Amino acid sequence: GQQVMQIPQYQHVQEGEDFTTYCNSSTTLSNIQWYKQRPGGHPVFLIQLVKSGEVKKQKRLTFQFGEAKKNSSLHITATQTTDVGTYFCAGPYAGGTSYGKLTFGQGTILTVHP
């Protein structure tokens, strides 16, 4: 299946510091999605990027899709305790016969110290 690698695995920050997680693929992705999972919860969709070089913002969150469509990043400015959780990127399986099959990165666990 499609291999989507995500780094770092863990990130500890002080409240107010910035945070970035990176997602890399060995092949070109038609699109990439980002999800957030709060502790004890389930993953919740944040955003989808489709175009090469695309940048989207959601308040303090900035999402980027690389020019080659092989990497993506999520940047949080001035973290808050409400940002705590695991952030996943997800992309489509390469090849295969089916449409809609989704593979996830390993996730980045963000801890925010008040």
Next chain:
Amino acid sequence: DVKVTQSSRYLVKRTGEKVFLECVQDMDHENMFWYRQDPGLGLRLIYFSYDVKMKEKGDIPEGYSVSREKKERFSLILESASTNQTSMYLCASSLSRWGSPNTEAFFGQGTRLTVV
């Protein structure tokens, strides 16, 4: 609101038992997924279904099977549970839209399975 409901939040089973995990979605989605979540390994796809009675293996299908007899229901079956199948199991569904290889996936609350 899309709702994906998993039959159990917590489950404890014995080694060798046959285990059924049920998932129901109420938004008429074509795609349904079963993932397994383990620390440090992210979400790994076990099986995917894109239509009734249609299924595809994911990355870790060994020891599992699935059933999709109705569009809204996707069942994961552990034929003979083993301790290494102790994990969090997450069901998800998504719409199949022509021209869009992926759409937003909606997840259930998860089933924490312990095999003893």
